Amino acid sequence: MPMPSLRDQLLTAGLETLHRRGFNATSVQDITDAAGAPKGSFYNHFESKEALALEALERYLENARPRRAILADARLPPLRRLRRYFERNVEAAVDAGLEPGCLLGNFGNELSSQSTPIRKRVDQAFSVWTDAVAAVIGRAQQEGAIESRLPPKALAEFVIQSWEGALLRAKVAKSRAPLDLFLKLTFSKILA
Amino acid sequence: MPMPSLRDQLLTAGLETLHRRGFNATSVQDITDAAGAPKGSFYNHFESKEALALEALERYLENARPRRAILADARLPPLRRLRRYFERNVEAAVDAGLEPGCLLGNFGNELSSQSTPIRKRVDQAFSVWTDAVAAVIGRAQQEGAIESRLPPKALAEFVIQSWEGALLRAKVAKSRAPLDLFLKLTFSKILA
Numbered sequence: 001m002p003m004p005s006l007r008d009q010l011l012t013a014g015l016e017t018l019h020r021r022g023f024n025a026t027s028v029q030d031i032t033d034a035a036g037a038p039k040g041s042f043y044n045h046f047e048s049k050e051a052l053a054l055e056a057l058e059r060y061l062e063n064a065r066p067r068r069a070i071l072a073d074a075r076l077p078p079l080r081r082l083r084r085y086f087e088r089n090v091e092a093a094v095d096a097g098l099e100p101g102c103l104l105g106n107f108g109n110e111l112s113s114q115s116t117p118i119r120k121r122v123d124q125a126f127s128v129w130t131d132a133v134a135a136v137i138g139r140a141q142q143e144g145a146i147e148s149r150l151p152p153k154a155l156a157e158f159v160i161q162s163w164e165g166a167l168l169r170a171k172v173a174k175s176r177a178p179l180d181l182f183l184k185l186t187f188s189k190i191l192a
Numbered sequence: 193m194p195m196p197s198l199r200d201q202l203l204t205a206g207l208e209t210l211h212r213r214g215f216n217a218t219s220v221q222d223i224t225d226a227a228g229a230p231k232g233s234f235y236n237h238f239e240s241k242e243a244l245a246l247e248a249l250e251r252y253l254e255n256a257r258p259r260r261a262i263l264a265d266a267r268l269p270p271l272r273r274l275r276r277y278f279e280r281n282v283e284a285a286v287d288a289g290l291e292p293g294c295l296l297g298n299f300g301n302e303l304s305s306q307s308t309p310i311r312k313r314v315d316q317a318f319s320v321w322t323d324a325v326a327a328v329i330g331r332a333q334q335e336g337a338i339e340s341r342l343p344p345k346a347l348a349e350f351v352i353q354s355w356e357g358a359l360l361r362a363k364v365a366k367s368r369a370p371l372d373l374f375l376k377l378t379f380s381k382i383l384a
Contacts, residue, residue, distance in 0.1 A: 165357025
């Protein structure tokens with residue numbers, strides 16, 4: 001395996017730092033320090049902290065792909081896939097110590113009024129995620145595993161909104177209880 | 193009415209600026225500029241930006257009290273109170289242009305890993321809010337207006353988490369649709 005390029009090291013360190021500390025609390029020097037790179041090197045590779053944040057967001061979405069593949073795993077019935085997918089999301093959030101939360105939620109919260117490119121990319125990522133969840137909800141409705149006749153997209157929007165809120169509440173409470181409550185009510189009330 | 197003191201002007205401008213732009217994107221000078229006060233005056237009145245943020249949070253919670261009083265309005269049946277309360281929250285978020293969102297959510301998201309006093313105060317405020325909502329849910333269950341036998345506190349936690357997530361999604365989408373969806377599913381599925 002080739003050595004990661006300095007650019008790649010900056011991107012990896014940038015994603016980690018921005019995810020853990022937020023955009024405005026992270027300086028370019030925090031990122032170069034975390035990457036073990038000289039501060040002056042940053043602008044050889046990225047036009048701005050915002051430009052790096054946009055690329056870090058793409059990396060984050062790529063990293064989320066293997067887990068999201070559970071949604072398309074045809075060996076499991078659709079409702080079982082949905083539950084497993086969100087159970088894995090809970091485990092991952094707990095394993096990460098609850099503080100980092102979801103980068104979409106963090107950037108969306110902190111930067112929607114400050115960066116139009118980041119707001120739009122986050123919005124689009126939420127839409128793609130919603131469509132993926134909605135497709136499985138639609139299948140589960142066809143199979144009769146979900147009785148609700150509400151449009152799959154509305155149910156998916158609500159589930160993802162509620163997931164983001166649960167992550168926020170878990171971060172503040174330093175407790176996984178909001179995430180477990182999300183699982184319980186989502187699968188007993190919303191997707192029922 | 194007496195002139196507001198300089199301290200009070202700084203607090204008012206601080207709440208407005210921190211709510212709109214976030215903690216780390218706001219400098220002490222942004223606050224003194226917004227208050228029309230000399231920069232040097234800030235530290236005569238507040239020990240730090242964090243100290244002002246904690247007082248701004250108290251002011252925010254006081255400002256939220258009149259709306260929250262709807263929850264205790266005995267002239268309305270409990271479920272009707274809950275719906276009116278959240279409808280008013282939706283209207284207020286829309287009137288504010290969706291961007292500011294909820295200060296508890298914003299501070300909780302941005303500062304939970306950076307300021308223990310702010311995280312704890314936000315956590316406590318969420319708990320008090322949850323108890324107020326849970327009390328009304330309990331009444332509605334006693335009256336038979338909510339059939340769910342889940343503990344009122346769990347239902348209240350979920351509703352507030354989902355509200356926070358809906359506000360975040362609305363901010364990112366620049367659309368009230370996530371808030372309307374919150375109302376629809378909360379009152380047709382969760383509090384049903």
